Amino acid sequence: MSKALTEEYRSRLGKLRQLMSENAIDACFIYGDEYRKENLRYISNYWPIFERGAAIVTAEGDPFILAAPEGELVCREMSVWPDIRLIPDFACVTVPDQIEYPHANYTDFNKVLQELKAQYGLKRLGIVGLDAMSQQVYRSILASADGVEIVDANELMFKLRLRKSAYEINCLREAARIADEGYKALMKEAVVGRTELEIAAAAYEASTRAGAESIPFCLVTSGERVNTIIGRPTRKRVENGDMVMAALAVQFEGYVATVGFPFVVGEMSAEQRAFIDYLLEANDRALPYIKVGGRQSEMVGAVKSYFRDCGVDRYDLYPPLHGCGVAEAEMPYPNESTIGLFEAGMTVNTDISLFGHPAGSNRIEEGFVLTENGCEPMSKLVRQLSAEWKAANNERSLR
Numbered sequence: 001m002s003k004a005l006t007e008e009y010r011s012r013l014g015k016l017r018q019l020m021s022e023n024a025i026d027a028c029f030i031y032g033d034e035y036r037k038e039n040l041r042y043i044s045n046y047w048p049i050f051e052r053g054a055a056i057v058t059a060e061g062d063p064f065i066l067a068a069p070e071g072e073l074v075c076r077e078m079s080v081w082p083d084i085r086l087i088p089d090f091a092c093v094t095v096p097d098q099i100e101y102p103h104a105n106y107t108d109f110n111k112v113l114q115e116l117k118a119q120y121g122l123k124r125l126g127i128v129g130l131d132a133m134s135q136q137v138y139r140s141i142l143a144s145a146d147g148v149e150i151v152d153a154n155e156l157m158f159k160l161r162l163r164k165s166a167y168e169i170n171c172l173r174e175a176a177r178i179a180d181e182g183y184k185a186l187m188k189e190a191v192v193g194r195t196e197l198e199i200a201a202a203a204y205e206a207s208t209r210a211g212a213e214s215i216p217f218c219l220v221t222s223g224e225r226v227n228t229i230i231g232r233p234t235r236k237r238v239e240n241g242d243m244v245m246a247a248l249a250v251q252f253e254g255y256v257a258t259v260g261f262p263f264v265v266g267e268m269s270a271e272q273r274a275f276i277d278y279l280l281e282a283n284d285r286a287l288p289y290i291k292v293g294g295r296q297s298e299m300v301g302a303v304k305s306y307f308r309d310c311g312v313d314r315y316d317l318y319p320p321l322h323g324c325g326v327a328e329a330e331m332p333y334p335n336e337s338t339i340g341l342f343e344a345g346m347t348v349n350t351d352i353s354l355f356g357h358p359a360g361s362n363r364i365e366e367g368f369v370l371t372e373n374g375c376e377p378m379s380k381l382v383r384q385l386s387a388e389w390k391a392a393n394n395e396r397s398l399r
Contacts, residue, residue, distance in 0.1 A: 008167045009080045012043060012160065016057060019156045026122045028057040028153055029141070031129030033093065038326040039128050039157045041254040046079040052090035052137065054129075055081070056112065058120045066090060066112070069101035085112075089140050109144040117148070126153025158331055163345035168255060168325065169369050172347055174211070175257035176367055176378035179250040182207030183259045183381055186220070186248060190265050192240050196220045196233035199246070207250050214251040216328050221245045222265070226361040229317070240266035243360040249328045256328040257378055258349055261385045262362035275359035277393070280386055282306050283352045283364050286320060290350075290368055290375040294342045296321070296334035303352060304336065315354040315361075324349045324367055346370040347378075 020028060032040025033052045041047050044055045044065055051068035053075065064083035067075040068090040075084050085107045091099050116122035125145065130138070130152050142150065164172070185206035189199045200218045207215055220233035226245040238244065247260035262276045282303045289299035303320040307313040323330040324347050332340055332348065342348075348370070353363035366382035368375040377383050 005167070006080060008165060009043070009045065011165065013057065013063065015160055016043065016156065017059060019159060020057070020059065020126065020153075023126070023151075023153070023156065024124055025126040025151065025153060025156075026059065026120055026124050027116050028055075028126045028128060028156070030055040030057065030157070031127065031133045031137075033132070036129065036132035037254070038161075038330070042157070042161060042326050044079050044081055045254070046075050047254065048090075049074060050092055050094065052093060052133070054090070056116070058116065060120070066107075068092070069104040087112075089137050093134070109141050113141075113144050113148060122148055124149045124151060126151050126156065128153045128157045130154065161325055162323070162331055163343055164325060164347050164369075165345075169345075169347065171253045171255035172257050172324065172367065172369070173378050175250050175252035175255050176259065177380075178207050178210040178212045178252060179248050179257050179259045180379055180381035181210040182212070182215075182218075182248050182250060183246070183261070186218075186246055187261075187263060190222075190238060190244055190246075190263070192266055193237055195235050195237050196222055196225075197235060199238070199244075200233040203246075203248050207248070212250045212252060213254075216249040216251055216256055217247070218249070219245065219247040219260075227356055229355050229361065238265050241269065241272075242266070243272055243362060245360075245362045247363065247365055254326050256324060256326070257367050258324065258328055258365050259367075259379045259382055260363050260365035261382055262364060269359070271359040275354070275357055276362065276389070278307070278310055278312055278354060279352050279362060279364045280389055282320070283350055283366075283386070286350055286352065287368075287375065290321075290342060290348065290370065292342055292344045292370055292372055292374075295338075296332055296340045296342060297336050297338045299342075300334050300336050300338070307354070312354055312357060315357045317353065317355050318351075320352045321348055321350055323347065342370050344370055344372055348375075 030039050031054050037047045051071045054066040055063045057063045063081045065079050066087045086104050125148050182203040186203035189202035200220045203218050221231040222238045222244045223242040243264050249258040285302050307316045319335050322333045349367045351365045355361040367378040
């Protein structure tokens with residue numbers, strides 16, 4: 001791992017320790033698995049495959065990683081912290097059997113906590129990921145925590161991840177670039193007669209070839225299926241005049257960017273065109289509010305007010321913006337009552353949507369970086385498609 005990347009993780013470690021000190025937490029147990037990877041990946045770069053993992057962070061010294069035997073070498077390959085220890089509670093999560101690993105050199109939670117008591121005077125252990133870990137793992141920790149207070153430390157990591165470093169922003173920009181390539185392939189494949197699965201396959205292939213380490217999701221629905229909101233692609237074939245609702249999330253070095261733009265295959269009705277106009281206009285109205293010092297609630301209010309004025313607010317089902325980073329959706333996730341402000345270094349996604357409208361259901365989604373100069377788009381494709389849509393509308397109005 002490069003010196004610059006090591007320094008990035010040491011910077012995160014220092015910020016976490018400051019928050020631990022402010023909250024009187026002696027050590028943090030940061031949980032992760034294949035699906036809830038975000039916090040463990042953020043602090044260690046480790047991403048388990050069908051197993052579980054954790055990073056143990058104390059007030060001094062380097063963190064150490066708890067992993068499972070089958071993924072030990074993957075952990076050693078990925079983790080920025082070289083002290084890797086194996087624990088049986090983290091083995092394959094999908095079977096009830098106790099899998100034998102005869103060459104594994106195990107520790108256990110009791111030994112880990114006793115070590116923390118002896119070396120660091122552990123009295124208060126913060127757990128990040130209580131909402132993600134299994135009851136089995138939690139009970140094993142509790143059984144070994146005699147005399148140690150267990151507290152929920154999720155809030156520490158939420159605060160830490162809210163504003164991004166230059167490294168994180170570069171990762172998100174690269175993820176957005178890759179997502180653009182995938183979405184272009186998706187739109188090109190979306191012709192009459194293709195199945196939704198074939199359309200999604202084009203996005204997967206193009207994104208992977210462009211450098212994606214993972215595709216967290218590729219949503220593709222068409223025709224009446226757009227009303228499923230977040231439907232997976234099926235064998236349904238696209239027909240002339242079908243609206244397509246698609247959203248592609250691409251992961252690069254742990255960071256996830258999502259793009260989505262509404263479109264119709266073949267002949268578009270006037271009703272469908274007007275419906276897509278609502279989405280693009282709402283997105284445009286949101287952008288001036290996404291600025292450093294701006295109230296997040298005002299951005300939400302601008303979108304919802306526009307939808308109310310157009311008489312389509314009954315189809316507006318959830319807030320129009322969320323954060324992005326090591327999770328596809330993270331803080332901030334504001335509504336009209338949110339008191340938070342936009343800050344420099346935040347990365348956010350507009351997620352402007354209407355579902356159940358007579359003309360169809362759809363969303364537009366694109367990512368932005370908050371800087372002192374405003375909000376900079378991470379996806380060039382969505383900006384390009386928006387400009388092309390407006391140009392086509394202007395041309396039609398001049399006829």
